[in-house]
Amino acid sequence: MSDQEHQEERYEDTELYRIRHSAAHIMAQxxxxxxxxxxxxxGPPIENGFYYDFDLPRTLTPEDLEKIEKRMRQIxxxxxxxxxxxxxxxxxxxxxxxxxxxxxxxxxxxQGGMDEYGNPLETKPEISxxxxxxxVDLCRGPHVESTRQINPSAVKLMQVxxxxxxxxxxxxxxxxxxxxxxxxxxxxxxYLWQLEEAKKRDHRKLGxxxxxxxxxxxxxxxxxxxxxxxxxxxxxxEDLARExxxxxxxxxxxxxxLTKEDLFIRSGHLxxxxxxxxxxxxLEGVKYYVKPMNCPFHHxxxxxxxxxxxxxxxxxxxxxxCYRYEKSGELMxxxxxxxxxxxxxxxxxxxxxxxQEFMAVIGLYQQYFxxxxxxxxxxxxxxxxxxxLGKKYVDNERLWLKTEDMVRRAMSNGGVPYKEVPDEAAxxxxxxxxxxxxxxxxxxxxxxxQVDFAVPERFNxxxxxxxxxxxxxxxxHRAPLSTHERMIGFLIEHYAGNFPVxxxxxxxxxxxxxxxxxxYCVSLMKQLKDLGIRASADLGADRMNAKIxxxxxxxxxxxxxxxxxxxxxxxxSLRKRDGSRADGMPVSxxxxxxxxxxxxxxxxx
RNA sequence: GCCCUCAUAGCUCAGUCGGUAGAGCACAUUCUUGGUAAGAAUGGGGUCAUGGGUUCAAAUCCCAUUGAGGGCUCCA
Numbered sequence: 001m002s003d004q005e006h007q008e009e010r011y012e013d014t015e016l017y018r019i020r021h022s023a024a025h026i027m028a029q030x031x032x033x034x035x036x037x038x039x040x041x042x043g044p045p046i047e048n049g050f051y052y053d054f055d056l057p058r059t060l061t062p063e064d065l066e067k068i069e070k071r072m073r074q075i076x077x078x079x080x081x082x083x084x085x086x087x088x089x090x091x092x093x094x095x096x097x098x099x100x101x102x103x104x105x106x107x108x109x110x111q112g113g114m115d116e117y118g119n120p121l122e123t124k125p126e127i128s129x130x131x132x133x134x135x136v137d138l139c140r141g142p143h144v145e146s147t148r149q150i151n152p153s154a155v156k157l158m159q160v161x162x163x164x165x166x167x168x169x170x171x172x173x174x175x176x177x178x179x180x181x182x183x184x185x186x187x188x189x190x191y192l193w194q195l196e197e198a199k200k201r202d203h204r205k206l207g208x209x210x211x212x213x214x215x216x217x218x219x220x221x222x223x224x225x226x227x228x229x230x231x232x233x234x235x236x237x238e239d240l241a242r243e244x245x246x247x248x249x250x251x252x253x254x255x256x257x258l259t260k261e262d263l264f265i266r267s268g269h270l271x272x273x274x275x276x277x278x279x280x281x282x283l284e285g286v287k288y289y290v291k292p293m294n295c296p297f298h299h300x301x302x303x304x305x306x307x308x309x310x311x312x313x314x315x316x317x318x319x320x321x322c323y324r325y326e327k328s329g330e331l332m333x334x335x336x337x338x339x340x341x342x343x344x345x346x347x348x349x350x351x352x353x354x355x356q357e358f359m360a361v362i363g364l365y366q367q368y369f370x371x372x373x374x375x376x377x378x379x380x381x382x383x384x385x386x387x388x389l390g391k392k393y394v395d396n397e398r399l400w401l402k403t404e405d406m407v408r409r410a411m412s413n414g415g416v417p418y419k420e421v422p423d424e425a426a427x428x429x430x431x432x433x434x435x436x437x438x439x440x441x442x443x444x445x446x447x448x449x450q451v452d453f454a455v456p457e458r459f460n461x462x463x464x465x466x467x468x469x470x471x472x473x474x475x476x477h478r479a480p481l482s483t484h485e486r487m488i489g490f491l492i493e494h495y496a497g498n499f500p501v502x503x504x505x506x507x508x509x510x511x512x513x514x515x516x517x518x519x520y521c522v523s524l525m526k527q528l529k530d531l532g533i534r535a536s537a538d539l540g541a542d543r544m545n546a547k548i549x550x551x552x553x554x555x556x557x558x559x560x561x562x563x564x565x566x567x568x569x570x571x572x573s574l575r576k577r578d579g580s581r582a583d584g585m586p587v588s589x590x591x592x593x594x595x596x597x598x599x600x601x602x603x604x605x
Numbered sequence: 606g607c608c609c610u611c612a613u614a615g616c617u618c619a620g621u622c623g624g625u626a627g628a629g630c631a632c633a634u635u636c637u638u639g640g641u642a643a644g645a646a647u648g649g650g651g652u653c654a655u656g657g658g659u660u661c662a663a664a665u666c667c668c669a670u671u672g673a674g675g676g677c678u679c680c681a
Contacts (some may be wrong), residue, residue: 059609161607161676169678173608176676204674208616217654217672273681293681299622327606330679426681450681477681514638542633542643549642575641583640
């Protein structure tokens with residue numbers, strides 16, 4: 001994996017990077033010209049474009065963006081050179097004496113401590129500026145040599161957004177202008193076209209069109225309502241999970257949505273994560289909380305009887321519904337919601353079986369990914385950071401290091417490629433997220449897998465080991481199918497609404513050519529339904545062509561067109577969602593086809 | 606939570622300069638009985654998100670609230 005990375009040119013070294021970086025400077029010049037009081041901060045290239053953050057006396061309007069963009073083209077056309085200059089901190093302070101944010105950056109550079117985001121740097125950097133036309137910016141580069149190397153018809157400003165100075169919500173909110181820049185107009189158009197295509201596949205749009213879920217203002221933000229078609233998809237996912245988990249030795253349990261405060265004090269959720277929980281309700285002087293996680297309940301089930309090493313690993317699984325108070329601005333379709341049903345399980349294992357159990361979970365992920373046709377994924381191992389001990393993280397550095405090491409060892413022994421992300425662990429242990437991408441390039445963190453060395457102890461969970469002594473088990477939290485919400489949001493985009501047959505809410509739609517075949521269609525539908533196939537018959541007043549179109553738009557995998565000929569000979573004319581046709585197919589043959597697709601959870605039509 | 610943008614029929618959207626609403630699809634009825642992505646006619650359907658304000662007059666202008674979207678922050 002690392003070999004590949006070295007072969008690919010780093011983004012920082014590409015021409016596009018220099019173009020975008022330079023476009024950001026040019027944009028800053030245009031903004032400063034428009035509002036001379038502007039304080040400018042940082043403006044890096046990003047994936048597909050660039051941004052620049054400003055502190056401005058007033059809000060930028062869409063009309064301002066047009067003006068800025070126009071002015072940018074003029075600056076580009078004037079062909080100004082980008083000139084680099086190295087200077088001392090004192091000189092730099094002189095140049096940027098009216099730019100408080102730049103002064104703060106210089107401070108950081110001078111101490112050799114911080115980059116523009118306030119993160120520590122390893123080596124003390126040089127202080128340099130880049131100047132083009134009238135605009136001087138504190139910048140390490142690199143840039144194009146002159147503005148003409150930017151294609152003015154391949155640059156476009158996209159939107160204004162808020163962003164905190166140095167990404168810290170305690171700091172001032174700045175105005176961030178996003179732009180995109182490419183080598184030529186064709187590339188820009190291609191990019192804009194991709195954005196349009198992405199919108200068509202967006203799960204929020206398709207979810208509404210295909211009647212999978214809805215939100216209602218009166219129910220509340222982030223609280224999805226699953227429509228009957230969504231309900232079918234949920235049932236199918238649960239069947240799948242039940243099937244594979246049963247084979248893998250899981251036991252299914254069920255737990256309440258509510259619990260007394262005491263449970264979450266013991267688990268550590270209240271001290272660490274009260275902010276993300278719905279506030280308590282008080283009954284007879286006792287506080288109750290709706291659960292943000294299922295684990296404390298499972299721990300109690302573990303504790304409900306004495307455990308022997310012979311009982312372990314104990315794997316408790318539940319599709320438990322949790323509630324988390326996500327901040328209002330963080331909600332997004334099905335991807336970030338406030339009520340979610342998790343494909344949850346907790347595996348209690350002695351330390352010596354950890355690696356085996358951990359790898360079994362990874363194996364389960366891979367089985368799911370095969371079924372859904374997910375071939376690109378990255379395992380991210382999130383570890384703790386010393387500074388967070390006792391705050392974000394349980395204060396036991398020895399166990400942190402030990403567990404993180406166990407996970408690393410398990411993954412490298414098992415040949416699982418992963419990348420490490422420091423300081424993003426769960427409060428009770430290292431976390432392994434599986435990151436995947438939907439067909440429209442949206443990044444999803446779906447599956448998650450956490451190793452908990454802390455909470456079992458808080459719950460006094462023990463088992464009697466071979467030596468007859470009490471021992472505390474490790475707990476693996478895992479959710480390969482994530483939550484129904486996020487998983488189905490992903491699947492909608494992954495399949496663009498064209499669900500494989502086994503997942504399709506409606507598998508077969510029977511379409512009569514005239515109403516003379518209605519009775520036959522109804523009995524055919526009943527026959528299919530009796531076999532557990534999700535079939536419907538469209539007996540409306542529309543013409544056959546319109547019915548086919550409707551079924552097609554609804555992305556029903558199989559349409560059975562039935563006219564006089566079919567009724568007489570007991571066959572159907574099969575039209576698949578992809579437009580292919582098989583006329584004169586015996587009903588039994590069609591049934592065999594559907595049943596095969598369903599039984600094997602085939603991705604084929 | 607913060608910044609910006611948006612909210613008109615079930616859906617997608619139009620509505621000019623402030624003069625109390627329109628289209629297509631969907632739905633219902635009727636005609637049509639048809640061979641693989643829209644047959645036709647007629648009809649019903651809107652306190653223009655909610656609450657205030659300005660005005661002779663508000664979908665339109667202003668304020669607040671609610672919800673959504675794009676970001677930031679956060680994401681057990």
